[in-house]
Amino acid sequence: MKKIDKKRLFERLNNLIKDYVVYAPKGKDFGKIEDTSEIKRESINVRLSPKQVFLPQEEALFTFKQGDIKVPENNEKYILFGIRPCDAKAIALLDKNFDTKDFPDPYYIDRRKNSILIAEACIEPESTCFCTAFGSGPFESKDADALIIDRGDYYLIDGNEKALSLFDGLLEDDGGEKILELKKKAEDSIKSPVVEGIDKKLSSMIDDPIWDEVSRKCITCGACTYLCPTCYCFDIQDVGKDDKYMRERVWDSCMFTVYTLEASGHNPRKEKEKRMRQRVMHKFNYYPFLYDEYGCVGCGRCIKYCPVNVDIRKIITKIMEV
Amino acid sequence: MNNPYIPMSGKIKKAWFESTDRSLRTLDIVLDNGKMDFIPGQFCEISIMGKGESPFGIASAPSEDFLRFTVNKTGYVTAAIHWLEEETPVWIRGPLGNGYPVEKFEGKNIVIVSGGFAFTTLRSLLIYLLDHRDKYKDITVVYGAREPGLLLYREELQEWAKRDDVNIHLAVDAEFEGWQGHVGFVPTILEKVSPSSEDAYLVMCGPPAMIKFTLPVIKKLNFPSEKVYTSLERRMKCGIGKCGRCNIGPYYVCKDGPVFSLDVLEKLPKEY
Ligand SMILES: Cc1cc2nc3c(=O)[nH]c(=O)nc-3n(C[C@H](O)[C@H](O)[C@H](O)COP(=O)(O)OP(=O)(O)OC[C@H]3O[C@@H](n4cnc5c(N)ncnc54)[C@H](O)[C@@H]3O)c2cc1C
Ligand code: SF4
Ligand code: SF4
Ligand code: FES
Numbered sequence: 001m002k003k004i005d006k007k008r009l010f011e012r013l014n015n016l017i018k019d020y021v022v023y024a025p026k027g028k029d030f031g032k033i034e035d036t037s038e039i040k041r042e043s044i045n046v047r048l049s050p051k052q053v054f055l056p057q058e059e060a061l062f063t064f065k066q067g068d069i070k071v072p073e074n075n076e077k078y079i080l081f082g083i084r085p086c087d088a089k090a091i092a093l094l095d096k097n098f099d100t101k102d103f104p105d106p107y108y109i110d111r112r113k114n115s116i117l118i119a120e121a122c123i124e125p126e127s128t129c130f131c132t133a134f135g136s137g138p139f140e141s142k143d144a145d146a147l148i149i150d151r152g153d154y155y156l157i158d159g160n161e162k163a164l165s166l167f168d169g170l171l172e173d174d175g176g177e178k179i180l181e182l183k184k185k186a187e188d189s190i191k192s193p194v195v196e197g198i199d200k201k202l203s204s205m206i207d208d209p210i211w212d213e214v215s216r217k218c219i220t221c222g223a224c225t226y227l228c229p230t231c232y233c234f235d236i237q238d239v240g241k242d243d244k245y246m247r248e249r250v251w252d253s254c255m256f257t258v259y260t261l262e263a264s265g266h267n268p269r270k271e272k273e274k275r276m277r278q279r280v281m282h283k284f285n286y287y288p289f290l291y292d293e294y295g296c297v298g299c300g301r302c303i304k305y306c307p308v309n310v311d312i313r314k315i316i317t318k319i320m321e322v
Numbered sequence: 323m324n325n326p327y328i329p330m331s332g333k334i335k336k337a338w339f340e341s342t343d344r345s346l347r348t349l350d351i352v353l354d355n356g357k358m359d360f361i362p363g364q365f366c367e368i369s370i371m372g373k374g375e376s377p378f379g380i381a382s383a384p385s386e387d388f389l390r391f392t393v394n395k396t397g398y399v400t401a402a403i404h405w406l407e408e409e410t411p412v413w414i415r416g417p418l419g420n421g422y423p424v425e426k427f428e429g430k431n432i433v434i435v436s437g438g439f440a441f442t443t444l445r446s447l448l449i450y451l452l453d454h455r456d457k458y459k460d461i462t463v464v465y466g467a468r469e470p471g472l473l474l475y476r477e478e479l480q481e482w483a484k485r486d487d488v489n490i491h492l493a494v495d496a497e498f499e500g501w502q503g504h505v506g507f508v509p510t511i512l513e514k515v516s517p518s519s520e521d522a523y524l525v526m527c528g529p530p531a532m533i534k535f536t537l538p539v540i541k542k543l544n545f546p547s548e549k550v551y552t553s554l555e556r557r558m559k560c561g562i563g564k565c566g567r568c569n570i571g572p573y574y575v576c577k578d579g580p581v582f583s584l585d586v587l588e589k590l591p592k593e594y
Binding site for chain 1: 323324325326327328329331371372373374375396397400411530555556557559560562563564565566567569571572577591592593594
């Protein structure tokens with residue numbers, strides 16, 4: 001591990017904004033910054049997750065004018081500074097959907113391959129955090145290019161060459177500083193539900209009455225899925241007029257009725273319990289089936305921002321008790 | 323990197339109303355950059371720029387020089403497609419999906435069961451089987467519609483009915499002036515024709531009501547679930563397993579389907 005003076009790091013980051021699009025926590029949400037003075041956290045993890053960098057809320061797939069298709073070019077390079085370890089893991093999970101052998105998604109991949117992820121360890125996790133349920137943790141470094149640990153005037157930093165080279169000349173010896181205790185304290189403060197075996201268990205719970213019970217108070221607003229760093233469902237729409245059109249992709253949500261509504265009026269997930277089942281099944285049964293990993297990283301956003309206090313941890317516990 | 327969201331350009335070579343009630347329109351399309359390689363049962367997304375994209379099963383066979391689609395007018399995009407005239411440009415993505423397992427079918431008897439306008443990809447399959455006639459044993463088709471004018475590809479059906487290497491059974495729901503085929507619903511006619519399940523595969527596409535009442539007949543005829551195939555429809559957008567909406571359990575209808583065998587479907591949530 002190395003150590004880096006905070007002031008000098010921010011100076012360097014300010015210089016890098018010339019060559020990179022830099023995203024960081026900006027108070028309430030994660031967003032693009034023009035100056036490091038904007039970096040601020042209202043809470044340990046911010047509301048809008050970094051998935052917006054790779055899968056923007058809306059983006060043009062192409063424009064269409066007088067019979068010609070134009071694909072927007074993107075040669076930007078990105079630095080994602082101060083994302084949380086759970087969000088870094090969420091990006092690794094998004095990769096599995098978009099960076100596939102059969103149909104690689106060029107829009108996602110172009111941005112992703114030009115990005116550097118700098119995660120920041122969570123010294124004091126929030127009450128809604130439960131990343132440790134999924135084999136990750138507040139000091140997990142494996143899904144980011146670098147991990148920084150806040151030590152007051154300086155950060156401890158460890159990472160790959162790609163990330164560390166951004167800070168050439170600024171890295172000092174860490175003087176043998178130990179972080180084990182800090183890490184253990186953070187981990188121990190997290191109360192995670194037990195999830196072992198939930199994927200197998202869910203396979204036989206398709207018709208269980210539990211779905212009605214756990215979805216009863218849900219108002220199907222979709223906030224949980226928009227804010228979830230691993231949810232990626234999108235819609236494709238044409239916008240424009242006269243002879244100039246744009247085909248856009250925009251975030252969508254499996255919690256909405258129209259999501260699966262067919263032209264005939266038939267809707268395989270008309271009832272909200274089927275939609276809640278879809279959301280839970282996708283994360284805890286389908287994802288493990290396809291990729292051998294859970295599709296939830298325990299970031300807690302869906303818990304914090306649900307207007308009616310639906311708590312995915314309680315749903316997990318209920319499933320485990322069936 | 324190939325961009326899977328970008329459609330290819332083509333032209334409508336022929337367009338006509340397929341059914342007497344003008345609810346179905348057939349388009350024969352030729353792509354600007356040459357022929358498309360595909361397997362019967364696959365589908366394409368047709369774009370109307372500014373309106374959107376919709377998925378349609380390919381009704382032409384790989385051996386034909388054009389791509390054929392028969393489109394039922396139900397909403398926004400399909401209404402726009404109905405307006406298209408001959409020689410207008412169109413945009414297409416495909417082929418998408420898995421298609422019928424035509425290689426697995428080799429050396430077997432094949433039974434095709436269909437109702438209404440779901441016959442589209444089965445036309446493709448039937449012509450494919452006839453193109454490779456020596457690779458397949460008996461071919462039986464049971465196809466019905468409410469009335470004669472709602473059967474797709476009527477002239478071709480008559481031509482196939484004359485052949486002695488395929489058994490075509492056409493049906494309409496009720497007596498109709500001049501109709502000489504079967505009268506009755508598809509499940510009833512299938513039971514009457516009673517094709518043997520010995521060494522056979524059965525492929526079925528039709529409206530939900532037909533499927534529901536045909537399934538018990540198929541069981542009665544002793545077709546095991548793994549030898550019965552059907553093609554599913556779900557609302558789709560990307561068509562390539564990315565946008566998330568068409569899943570049934572862990573499978574995506576657009577990418578892992580639309581063709582599934584019954585034994586696979588029996589294990590999945592009934593989300594279709
Ligand atoms: C694999 C497959 C093959 C199909 N083959 C045919 C065919 O050969 N002939 C035919 O007439 N129809 C076919 N359909 C159904 C056809 O795609 C829908 O009727 C059509 O998308 C309706 O679009 P719309 O804009 O007119 O309706 P709207 O109700 O205005 O729908 C708006 C949008 O919703 C989506 N959508 C709505 N219903 C469906 C649906 N059932 N399936 C998929 N997407 C839907 C589409 O993106 C559509 O553009 C097929 C569907 C699938 C999935
Ligand atoms: S945020 Fe809460 S109320 Fe809104 S869809 Fe999700 S679970 Fe339902
Ligand atoms: S399901 Fe909830 S806790 Fe899990 S990753 Fe998504 S927003 Fe975070
Ligand atoms: S249509 Fe997008 S996943 Fe199937």
